[in-house]
Amino acid sequence: MDWDRHNRHIYNKVIDSFAVIGKELASPVVLAENTYSVDEAGILSSVLNSLKVLAGRHELKTHRGACVERTLITSIECISADSRHLKPLIIWPATTHRSTWTTHPTRGWHYGHCGSGYTDTMISLHWI
Incomplete structure (x- = not known):
């Protein structure tokens, strides 16, 4: 995928995914x-x-x-x-x-x- 398409279609999905994962990993029951x-x-x-x-x-x-x-x-x-x-x-x-x-x-x-x-x-x- 070229960078022009990448920036337009992927960026917000990656940011949203890391927000969800970040909440889960911050839980004290999730061990490294x-x-x-x-x-x-x-x-x-x-x-x-x-x-x-x-x-x-x-x-x-x-x-x-x-x-x-x-x-x-x-x-x-x-x-x-x-x-x-x-x-x-x-x-x-x-x-x-x-x-x-x-x-x-x-x-x-x-x-x-x-x-x-x-x-x-x-x-x-x-x-x-």
């Missing part, structure tokens, strides 16, 4: 060690089969190539309000794991694979 945030992000990896062009963010539509192969890689992170965390989970879109995916693996990170590239119940339970 029991408060977690989990985030899933899709990383769209692209391999261009044509030349590469440097363009401004408002010029992307005029320079987008037709020969682009895109692969979705999913990352999931989890942290508690008192700073405890799980190591990230990286999910590759494939039916089997390939050792060439991580040329520099990070110690403790978890890697999974799924045909769609998204998480599923089995991958999530194994990670947790």
